[in-house]
Amino acid sequence: MDYVVEMLNIRKEFTGIVANDDITIRLKRGEIHALLGENGAGKSTLMSILFGMYQADRGSIKVNGKEVRISNPNVANQMGIGMVHQHFKLVEDFTVTENIIMGSEPRKWLGLVMDTRKAGKKIEELSKQYGLNVDPYAKIEDISVGMQQRVEILKMLYRKAEVLILDEPTGVLTPQEVQELGRIMKNLIKEGKSIILITHKLKEIKAFADRCTVIRRGKTIGTVDVATTSEGAMAEMMVGRQVSFKVEKTDSVPGDVVLQVKSLTVRNSKKSLALNDFSLEVRAGEIVGIAGVEGNGQSDLVEAITGLRKAESGSIDLNGQNITAKSIRERIESGIGHIPEDRQKRGLILDYTLAENMVLEVYHREPFSRKGVLKNSAIRQYANRIIDSFDVRSGEGAVSAARSLSGGNQQKAIIGREIERNPLLLIAVQPTRGLDVGSIEYIHKRLIEHRDNGKAVLLISLELDEIMNLSDRIAIVNQGELIGVVNASETNENEIGLMMAGVKREEGA
Template sequence: VILGSEVTDRFGVLNMKKARSKVEKIAGQYGFDVDLDAKIEDISVGMQQRVEILKALYRGVDILILDEPTAVLTPQEISELMDIMKSLVKSGKTIILITHKLKEIQQSSDACTIIRRGKLIDTVKPQEVDEEALAAKMVGHPVRLVVEKTPAKPKDVVLEIDHLCVKDKRGLDAVKDLSLKIHRGEIFGIAGVDGNGQEELVNAITCLSRAESGTIKINGQEIQNTTPQNVIGHKISTIPEDRQRRGLVLNFSCEKNMVLEKYKSSPFSRHGIMQDGEIKEYTKKLVGDYDIRPAGCGPMQVRSLSGGNQQKLIIAREISNEPDLLIAVQPTRGLDVGAIEYVHKMLVRERDEGKAVLLISLELDEVLSVADTIGVIYDGSINGTFSQDQADEKTIGLLMAGGKQNAVNG
């Protein structure tokens, strides 16, 4: 908290007692529950965020800018943050909250300014408009915020993971004895705070990292510790978390990006020579089918597309592979509510066509509204599993923070 603004005596010697007293006074004044003796690496993300706010208050700021402050928090931590924000406002501080979460805007804000494509659209009082009206102002047209879908009709098992263990890049256990099953015609959502093994789980399924033990089966065949090409061959498609780093080659054209996984196959290649005409026509069709803009973007570098249209291109490419399993990792990250609505429709459409869908998202509202079955991941293990009609935000939030299902139910 005090780094860079240390309290010293007249000889320049650090006075920790005086500094601690000042920090304790600020923490008490605003109701911060912070263990001042804990190491930052050992505390929760929510606690780390409180420390960041405490650092700013320690320096005497009057204006706090919070940019997507709830992105990796549990529902309980979000509620606590809202209480802290209200306490700060009561004491005369000004808070600028930058967020795309409509519910949090209505819960916390006195005024809301909507910006679209760098231009100011309107300023409203959140209490006087509903979420649908805010969403329409954000994207410029009406948006349905409720995911429309019929009850799932799960069939045979497509993905079966049994006692999987995976290490992270540091050699530490990240996925610990994890087991799950996903059926054809089902969206299985994984809810959890970032850093609880989600990345390592996906990397193991797609063979970008090794599994230490356990099995991963697709349609009954083991695929762990093979190759990404083998994964694609077993009809697994992935919408990656980072579309620009993992999903696209930014300097390639949209046409080349559309066939990244099958450029060696007919009709896109003959005798080792790429067939530009076939690739062009194929891309043109998918651009039309998935409403990727601008309409003639085929020869353009993919980096020139907006984030939403880049994501549409990835979705078009992966779905057109007709997978048995579609893995969607943070598929709506950085998208406006209109693009989010589109992505959700695509996931539900794939489910309805008999595909198995694995949805991994840090947005709990997204998991609750889109998934048919919800698994909560904590410290590399599935901490509880619910059907959509059994799941509630409070219970899942507690499990995301490390609570046990029996204790929650009790």
């Protein structure tokens, strides 16, 4: 059998946790092989070993049938192995070309001058060959997240990678970009490359992968043929029990208006109009979902409500009180909870412990501090309650550094922190981004529970399924304007898709 990479009986242990316990995975030449597992199951660790970022404690790696030792990422690159990480490693102020050639710059004039023109031409050719449509001279900060991901793929192709590891590549993409990525992966395979796709999205495994290796809590559960295995069967292998894909909820019983946004106009960081004359109500006991393609004003709305961005005009009321000019802390105190879109930039202080992160909004109050002195035992107790109830997995519990957790566990910690405070209005932005089916099921249950406790939930998500399943009412935005509000029980994906594209309901009817 022609295997391009074999990882045999890999074991890796970190302080207090066995991340990989005797895992075996074999990648055939020219296939897309999915690596499926829950958050913290050991997927990224295993691939970081293949990419030379970690060394295995036991086990062996073969590349093209020969046993090898991959001591660092440069060795992996030389062996034709490349990796696109979940959180991209790009320099914002550099151009696409500068990012791609970093570390292997082509030179002219006796090696003294960097030859960016030559590199730019080569990148343009590669971009055409694989259908990536990337502009080599654009600055990273000016291109979309989907484009940045293509730059990461080009970075590997430029270094002549034969095996491409994609770590949770669709977590940051819109539905359209996911389809595009599928097309790009098929092109890569056509050109003779082999791909390992780390994911926990079953729909995407069914759409793109040939075979799938499932790992659970660091152990290999098995490798299956994707075409002949159902999503339900793969989900059960992954979490060890049957998973319900349907969200169970009763009809909402809306109460008083909790959030009232009136004629809100907001400018974005580039000073152009991001929200224009936008009005919306969210009542106690209901979930209002906001549907729209990424970049249509959703983030600006959230930033205006939470106090991260100043409103140009219009007003925001919480429980009848005007909070438009209030500080962020005053808004938190008056009952706003916020699960932010970017967990690493906005949700956590990565170098703080998990316990410290759990009290970021309440540390100045009793029982967490008295007369300006922090009470560590109360903080730890509180953190442990959240960690247990939201199944946040980490090496050393409350004293683990936030950065040592897997992305999905970081997400669960933030959601736990915000729900634990029992806010009047919970703003949940992409709450299940990067979570596995078991965790998604649990988070959805908790959001509905929050609604049933008579609280208001504003849900912003790019997953249309999630918006349709969880929301009682759905508001659709396009280019910063409200296109319409519909009852979730009286609409379908097609109608919402049209409205997301800017077709108002009466025009489409």
